[in-house]
Structures are given as C-alpha cells and as structure tokens.
Amino acid sequence: MLKTKSKDKIFADKKDKMSDFNFGKETAGVFDDMLERSVPFYKELQRMMCEIAVDFAADGTNIYDLGCSTGITLFNIYEAVKKDVKYIGIDSSQDMLDRCRARFSGNNSTNQYSLICTDLNNGVNITNASVVVMNLTLQFVRPLHREQLIKNICNGLNTNGCLILLEKVLGNNSDFNRMFIKYYYEMKKRNGYTELEIAQKREALENILIPYRLDENKDLLKKSGFAHCDTFFKWYNFCGLVALKSSFR
Numbered sequence: 001m002l003k004t005k006s007k008d009k010i011f012a013d014k015k016d017k018m019s020d021f022n023f024g025k026e027t028a029g030v031f032d033d034m035l036e037r038s039v040p041f042y043k044e045l046q047r048m049m050c051e052i053a054v055d056f057a058a059d060g061t062n063i064y065d066l067g068c069s070t071g072i073t074l075f076n077i078y079e080a081v082k083k084d085v086k087y088i089g090i091d092s093s094q095d096m097l098d099r100c101r102a103r104f105s106g107n108n109s110t111n112q113y114s115l116i117c118t119d120l121n122n123g124v125n126i127t128n129a130s131v132v133v134m135n136l137t138l139q140f141v142r143p144l145h146r147e148q149l150i151k152n153i154c155n156g157l158n159t160n161g162c163l164i165l166l167e168k169v170l171g172n173n174s175d176f177n178r179m180f181i182k183y184y185y186e187m188k189k190r191n192g193y194t195e196l197e198i199a200q201k202r203e204a205l206e207n208i209l210i211p212y213r214l215d216e217n218k219d220l221l222k223k224s225g226f227a228h229c230d231t232f233f234k235w236y237n238f239c240g241l242v243a244l245k246s247s248f249r
C-alpha cells in the first residue's frame with residue numbers, strides 16, 4: 001500500500017541554484033502534506049467542493065478534475081457523490097497520476113474512473129460533464145491559453161453543470177497584495193514551514209504560478225461563456241468560485 005503522507009521538506013535545505021518548481025516524483029511523494037500545510041482551510045474547502053459537486057452531479061454524466069494531482073479532491077468527490085457517474089482526472093504529471101491511481105485502486109474503487117496525462121495548455125476535451133473542478137490548477141496554465149481552456153470547459157458542460165474553480169489570487173492593488181501574502185506566509189509558518197522554505201518555494205514558483213485578481217477570473221469566466229458565477233470562498237489571496245452555464249436547474 002502506498003504511503004500517501006510523507007512530510008514535505010523539498011525546500012528545507014539551502015539551494016545554491018533555484019530551478020522552477022515542478023510536479024515530478026519528488027513533489028508527488030510529499031504533495032498531500034504540502035497541500036494540507038499550504039492551503040488555508042484545506043479540509044473545509046474539500047468539504048465545500050464535495051458539497052457543491054454532490055448537488056450538481058447527475059446520473060449518466062462525467063465529473064472532471066483538471067490538474068487532479070494525487071487525486072485527493074477527485075477521490076473525496078467520488079466518495080461523496082452517490083450517483084452513476086464517471087470520474088475523469090487529468091494532469092500533465094504522470095508521477096501525480098500514478099499516486100492518484102494508487103489512491104483509487106488502494107481503496108477498492110470500481111473502474112468508473114479514468115486518468116489522462118495531458119497538458120491543459122493545449123486545451124481539453126470535455127464531454128457530458130455535470131461537474132468540472134479546477135482546484136489550484138488554472139494558475140499554472142499559461143495566461144495565453146486560459147480563455148480557450150475555460151471555453152472548452154463551458155462547451156463540454158451540460159446545461160445544468162457547474163465549474164468549481166479554486167485559485168490563488170492577487171489583491172486589488174499592491175498594498176492589499178503585500179498584506180495578503182504576509183498573512184499567507186504567517187499561516188505557512190504556523191503550519192511548520194521555515195522562512196527559508198517559504199522564500200525558496202516562492203522563488204521556485206515565480207515564473208510558473210501566475211495568479212489573476214478575483215475580478216479578472218470572474219471576467220474570464222463570463223467572456224468564456226458562463227452565465228453566472230459567484231464567490232463561495234475567500235481568504236486573503238485564495239478564492240473559490242462556482243460558475244454556471246445557465247440558471248435553469
């Protein structure tokens with residue numbers, strides 16, 4: 001049985017030369033711990049995403065998790081939704097997907113899931129979807145490709161479907177941004193990360209995690225075809241949005 005929660009010490013030692021953060025084997029091996037100690041209200045967010053997914057999931061449809069990593073969210077939704085649904089996890093890291101597969105098979109899940117290794121920068125093929133989740137993934141898709149990706153999602157969602165989008169966000173100006181990031185790093189310290197770990201990870205993420213402001217994300221959803229969206233979660237530099245194609249449910 002795969003050990004799923006090794007402690008994240010990736011940035012604990014001083015690195016002479018910092019390279020870009022990646023989602024390879026080393027990160028995949030400690031990712032569950034990394035998420036739990038780096039995302040505010042992690043367990044509550046999981047609960048909320050499941051709660052929303054349960055409401056929108058419909059028999060005979062697909063539920064997608066884009067950037068599913070080791071499958072925590074996808075598996076929690078799988079356990080929460082009591083419907084005849086197929087679960088599809090997509091990620092560009094095979095190491096993450098291997099862990100995701102181990103999570104499903106280690107829990108004797110049925111074969112109602114499939115895992116696809118592909119780069120979301122090239123768009124995505126979504127069909128017959130009642131729920132699409134993007135939990136802290138859009139921020140890693142290059143800005144140039146985000147609108148096309150969100151359009152693909154909107155087109156592939158059924159009329160009554162929803163997109164659940166969680167993102168790191170920028171504050172509305174540089175003062176708020178500085179404040180929010182300071183409070184975020186205080187949270188990481190409370191969760192056991194050292195100043196060195198925080199600083200080195202920040203540097204490693206600099207070129208690959210590109211957050212938008214909350215209103216920019218809302219605009220993106222609207223111009224990509226979503227009729228409605230609202231904020232279901234906001235904590236300093238994190239926000240959760242739920243977007244609907246139609247208000248007729």
Ligand SMILES: C[S@@+](CC[C@H](N)C(=O)[O-])C[C@H]1O[C@@H](n2cnc3c(N)ncnc32)[C@H](O)[C@@H]1O
Binds near residue numbers: 070137
């Ligand atoms: C912060 S993690 C997401 C956490 C995950 N959604 C969860 O709920 O546990 C970001 C994930 O997105 C994946 N990713 C980043 N860029 C991607 C891309 N261009 N295409 C597909 N997956 C990507 C990474 O491999 C990583 O597993």
